[in-house]
Amino acid sequence: MAELMDQALLLRRIPYSETSLICHFLTPAHGRVTLMARGARGAKSPFRATLAPLYRLHIRWRPGRSGMGTLLDAGRAGMLVDEAYMLDGLQLLAIASQLFQEGDPHGFSELSDAMTLLASRHQDEGLCAAFWLLLDRAGLLGDLLHCWQCGEAVADAALMAWKGAQLICSDCGEGGAVSPGMRKGIAGVMRQGNVRLSARDLQHWRMMIGQVMREHGMKLPEGFRQLSPQPK
Template identity: 50%
Template structure:
């Protein structure tokens, strides 16, 4: 069994026996892995202070002889990913990433790290939206806001397009069903993704949140 070392982001911890934990992590060079942290639930375990979510970690683990679950040997905290005030949003982002990047995938670390950077650098009310949108773009769940996602026709100058079942559609493809999306909202989302100083109105933030929820609902089926 060889030992490996890599930077990692902790997605979730699952109790295993009375004293151990199973850790699911996205690693920088080895994709998503699952490792057993023996004794991690014990009071004096070094993992209690080092195996934490919302931290960039550096871990060392031993590959399994059989199966897919290795054994965690060491975990070191490198830096916090978000401020304490963004911790709830950070937990929500981890849950979404855990679904988007399932066991066995080779990517996810850089995508999630970039999403956390967006979350940290945006206002509290819209930061999670921006971070989720970035994850969705990287996972191919959302496209650009310039064309209909069904027929490909340009909607860049149309006063209204429509958000239906997690997709941005033109008049014809949507039959004008769904939530109306104005040019102003599309522009605001684009600018907010690029510029942390671009603020969204409460109404724009709520509309964007609704769009994101529909994407999640559509891809659950």
């Protein structure tokens, strides 16, 4: 079979046999690709230096006739995020790995945009914003101007509620209050870098994100496991 080339982001590495790695990549043109990197854990393998997470890569591979293809070459083209964001970046990889499965053409630009968002916001807001972007682009969220249940437009100044991992209008029921200020704050953080949320709104946002992930059977990242409001 003809060799293929693409840009790639490394999502996961799974040790295979004594010396090899099974690697999951997101690519812009080929979606998620799973490839065997033969001998990648060997001391002299050129893959040893390149196949680390959080780098932009260029890869070349031979697709399998049936099943997994073989990685032929991998080169680095810069870091995805600064060292200060490494841990948060790894959390984004874990979430993207759950959201974008093999056969889905999406994932590469979504993850790239999430990393950019992470690195251009204050740290606490940045991780929430990056998760929010990934969940949104994977189709798991509605927007902040409409009820996610009935689809009606909601006025900027109206109180909304959070219930069952959905943002709903007052006609559709009750739940944890989502103030107009909080909706405006989230929209602001998603749009520009200098917006901060209050500690309370940030905590509430984390809880909303955790609930959406749990609703879709995803593994919750550290710091997003508290699923009910803190007792006052």
